[in-house]
Amino acid sequence: MSAQASIKFFDLVSPIGPPLSPNTWLVRYILNYKKLSYHTEWVPFADVEAVLVQNGIPPTSETYPRYTVPAIIDSTTSNESPKIIADSMRIADYLESTYPAYPIYPGGSRELQVKLIEVFNTHVRPPMVPMGYAMLPAIFEGRDKDAFVASRINMFVRLTGGLHPADLYPEEKRDEMWAALYAGLDTLASYIDENGLGKTEWLFGTDGPAYVDFVLAAWFFWFKLVGPEGCWDRIKGRNGGRWERLHEACQKYTEVL
Numbered sequence: 057m058s059a060q061a062s063i064k065f066f067d068l069v070s071p072i073g074p075p076l077s078p079n080t081w082l083v084r085y086i087l088n089y090k091k092l093s094y095h096t097e098w099v100p101f102a103d104v105e106a107v108l109v110q111n112g113i114p115p116t117s118e119t120y121p122r123y124t125v126p127a128i129i130d131s132t133t134s135n136e137s138p139k140i141i142a143d144s145m146r147i148a149d150y151l152e153s154t155y156p157a158y159p160i161y162p163g164g165s166r167e168l169q170v171k172l173i174e175v176f177n178t179h180v181r182p183p184m185v186p187m188g189y190a191m192l193p194a195i196f197e198g199r200d201k202d203a204f205v206a207s208r209i210n211m212f213v214r215l216t217g218g219l220h221p222a223d224l225y226p227e228e229k230r231d232e233m234w235a236a237l238y239a240g241l242d243t244l245a246s247y248i249d250e251n252g253l254g255k256t257e258w259l260f261g262t263d264g265p266a267y268v269d270f271v272l273a274a275w276f277f278w279f280k281l282v283g284p285e286g287c288w289d290r291i292k293g294r295n296g297g298r299w300e301r302l303h304e305a306c307q308k309y310t311e312v313l
Contacts, residue, residue: 062093062094062130062131062132063087063092063093063094063095063128063129063130063131063132064094064095064097064111064128064129064130064131065080065083065084065087065094065095065096065097065126065127065128066080066096066097066099066107066108066111066113066125066126066127066128067080067084067096067097067098067099067125067126068080068098068099068100068101068104068125069098069099069100069101069200071195071196071197071200072195072281074281074312075312076192076195076278076281076282077125077126077278078274078275078277078278079124079125079126079144079274080125080126080144081270081273081274081277081278081310082126082144082148082270082271082274083126083128083144083147083148084309084310084312085265085270085273085274085306085309085310086147086148086151086160086267086270087151088308088309088310088311089158089160089264089265089270089309090151090155090157090158090160091157091158092151092155094128094313095313096312096313099125100199100200101196101199101200101203101204102199102200102202102203104121104123104124104125104203105121105122105123108123108125108127108142109123111127111129111140112140113127113129113140113142114140114142115142116142116143120207120210121207121210121211123142124142124143125142126142126143126144126147127140127141127142127143127147128140128141128147128150130150130154132154139154148160148267152267158264159266160265160266160267160270161266161267162260162261162263162264162266163260163261165260165266166267168251168260169259169260169266169267169268172244172247172248172251172253172259172268173268173271175243175244175247176244176271176272176275179239179240179241179243179244180237180240180241180244180275181275182236182240183233183234183236183237183240184237184240184275184279184283186224186225186233187224187225187233187237187279187283187284187287188278188279188282188283189208189221189224190221190222190223190224190225190284191225191282191283191284192204192208192221192282193205193220193221193222194222195282204221205220205221208221209221225284234290237291238291238294241291241294241295241299242294242295244295245294245295245296245298248298254298257301257302257304257305258302258305259272259302265305265306265309269302269305269306270306270309272299272302273302273303273305273306276288276291276299276302276303277303277306277310279291280303
């Protein structure tokens with residue numbers, strides 16, 4: 057990593073080793089791709105708000121949970137106050153403007169990438185996220201498990217009436233949820249093809265990854281880590297193996313510092 061930056065990066069403590077948040081994976085990919093010097097501040101799920109408040113990091117929402125990771129404190133410039141940023145996209149924009157080497161918005165493609173991410177968020181995340189959330193109560197332990205369950209019940213209360221996360225993947229709806237995920241991936245693949253993207257393992261350009269590559273790879277990695285048993289095997293080869301190629305291409309940026 058380059059000696060030009062000194063960044064404190066806040067991520068969740070993981071009981072299984074690899075980090076468990078797709079949003080923090082996104083930022084970690086970018087930090088590693090840009091060869092920036094950083095170190096990880098590991099935060100228990102139950103202590104996220106207390107730790108971030110203690111470090112002067114602002115909330116990312118007006119509703120609970122107000123404080124979330126990822127967050128960074130960049131102390132690179134000694135004669136200026138540290139830059140404190142929360143929210144993965146705000147962090148990505150800051151890193152791109154401050155450290156433009158190894159660009160994540162090549163050719164001014166930010167808005168085009170955002171449109172592709174909107175397709176992913178509309179068609180792929182809705183069936184994928186409940187499958188992963190349903191598994192997490194069995195992964196977290198103690199206070200972190202209690203905090204996760206409480207936060208997700210609150211988050212999903214309008215959508216599910218306050219279901220426990222473990223009930224988000226009921227056996228009687230699993231076939232329907234998988235069918236929706238397959239259809240969502242097909243819609244995403246069609247959008248990529250129709251817009252002349254994805255000619256290599258990357259969705260934009262041929263020289264390296266872009267922001268959208270890291271967004272999708274982060275969610276796929278998260279799903280592989282926490283989703284139902286065999287979930288990655290069920291989707292990695294779909295659409296000509298595109299998702300597996302993207303996942304494998306991004307593995308070089310998964311170093312945890």
